[in-house]
Amino acid sequence: MRFKLYTIFLIMLCTATTSFAQRKIDILLIEKNYDKALLEIDKELAANPSSQLFYKKGVVYKNLQNYQQALEVFLTGLQYDTDNMAMLEETAECFSILGNNQDAIAFYEKALQVEPNNLVLAGKLGRVHINLEEYKTAYNVFSEIYEKDSTNVYWNKQLAYCSFRVFQREKARDLYEKVLEANPRDHGTYINLIHCYNWKKEANAIMATIDSGLVHFPADKELLLERAMFFYKTKRYGPAMLQFEKYLEQEKQPAFEILMNYGISTYFAEQEEKALDIFGDLKRMNPNDPLVMYYQSLCNRKLKNYEDAIELMTFAIEATVPDYVSEMYHHLGQMYGQQRKFKESIEALKKAYELNPGKTEVLFEIATTYEEYNSNKTLAMNYYRIYLTESGAGAKNAIYALERIDRLKEDLFFDE
Structure with a gap:
């Protein structure tokens, strides 16, 4: 009897001691005294390891943003309780933060097997699929969430994004409108909603959304750019020019393409001299851009600077053709020659040289092909001469x- 009472007393004492240690750890966690908390947790783990202690230790490391260490602790803790929901979720989240998205999916799915109606977990799973650009899968996840709860603004926003990505534009539009109605200070949703609208069919809705966004975010450069691009895409170049200028007041490092659109709008707004200044700046940024030279030429034409216009248009044409097109014609000419289709071969070789006058060896090939193809050797001799002149x-x-020129001269003399 005494032994039994003693045993019960020891159990109660151990339980009290354990409870006291757990309370001490909890207080340290509340106070964010993580170093002491880790010491106490390790002391308890050495005496009495449990999933609860591993969970607390993992949370400490996670709060310290030591996600790799937290992950290792959570995985160890799951060996003591494989269906522990808290640790399954924390493990998945650590994997996700560390970029191990596939592993995160596996643990979120395992957690959802334990609690299939946990919408928070489902939402986190959907976000990981979005991170992996698996938009169709994410769309399915958030669609199921929406069927159970259509009031959560955050989940609705995720579904709207996925809907747009899987080409469900009208659904995305309706959802984004619902999101903005609930949270009119959501800047990103204004931008996304504008992109959902059809530029031609829903022009009024686009402008209304931009105007509404600018009420909440005055002089916002993204919204100003959307307004400028709306006018630009609908070919209302005068208003587009003005809106680009408002945008440029806010954006001090605009992209080359945006400045190009500004210049084009200015040209079509019949502000040729201002447009020339814009395209002059663009040419300094990219001296070989054919579109810049093209519009510089058009501006000069409008201003009756015809010589400059012709020169710039010539440069624009030359810059427009990629080098590889000349190479393609060169190979084509050689292939025709191998098939003894000399006429086609010469035409292709001439095109190759026309597109890239720097490829003077093509002239040599034209000369040798003419020797085989045409009984009139004068053409071959002339191309040998052109080749020597251009190649230097x-x-x-x-x-x-040179040897062939001399020989052809002799042949032509004796033919006479």
């Missing part, structure tokens, strides 16, 4: 070309 000291086949 860089002619790789200069000796052969």
